[in-house]
Amino acid sequence: MTPLTIKVACSNCNLRELCMPMGLSDAELDRIDDVVASRRKVKRGGILFRNGEKFTSLYAIRTGFFKTCVASEDGRDQVTGFQMAGEVMGLDGIVNDYHTCDAVALEDAEVCVMPFDRIEELSREINSLQRHVHKIMSREIVRENGVMLLLGSMRAEERLAAFLLNLVQRLHARGFSQSELVLRMTREEIGSYLGLKLETVSRTFSKFVDDGIVEVKQRHVRILNAESLKDIVNPKVCD
Incomplete structure (x- = not known):
């Protein structure tokens, strides 16, 4: 079944400050609006993307809550993170063009779909967008380090x-x-x-x-x- 998609404008979004760079001009915001292809609704328990699925887009969570998980060797799900509105998912797919985990909605949710090739293209022209993408990736590295500390010594x-x-x-x-x-x-x-x-x-x-x-x-x-x-x-x- 094709997921329900709705056109969205970042310029009118109350989460803009959380998932978009600050200080964009109206013209730059209009260009980013064109990059955000659609919104997608994901029902509670639904999958946004699966481990092994081809990576095409980043997803900004507009409403709802997700978990990311991987299957351990004994078949159990190992939870690797929890994500909420204003956070961006899908970064795991950048390195090899395939997702390395499952993203599951913990409640009815809605995400903004941002095709990554369009983001890369626009990032070369809008420096603040490029810095923002780097900041999101860096935040993910810091989070991973924090989890390692959590599991290793606490x-x-x-x-x-x-x-x-x-x-x-x-x-x-x-x-x-x-x-x-x-x-x-x-x-x-x-x-x-x-x-x-x-x-x-x-x-x-x-x-x-x-x-x-x-x-x-x-x-x-x-x-x-x-x-x-x-x-x-x-x-x-x-x-």
């Missing part, structure tokens, strides 16, 4: 605290609360991403609740003490 409490702080910080940049969030992913998916068993994730959440750091009602999480979460990730050294 205890379960540190991993979950860092995950919650990162999530609420990204949501706050989009105008949401600094202390309340709805988890679009399951605890099992959080565990897969953080390298923790489901039981460990549940036990750590319970400890945070008992310690008065968070309040949890199903997927609704309210952070009661952000400083305590930060102290778990970066313990204060006593003199």
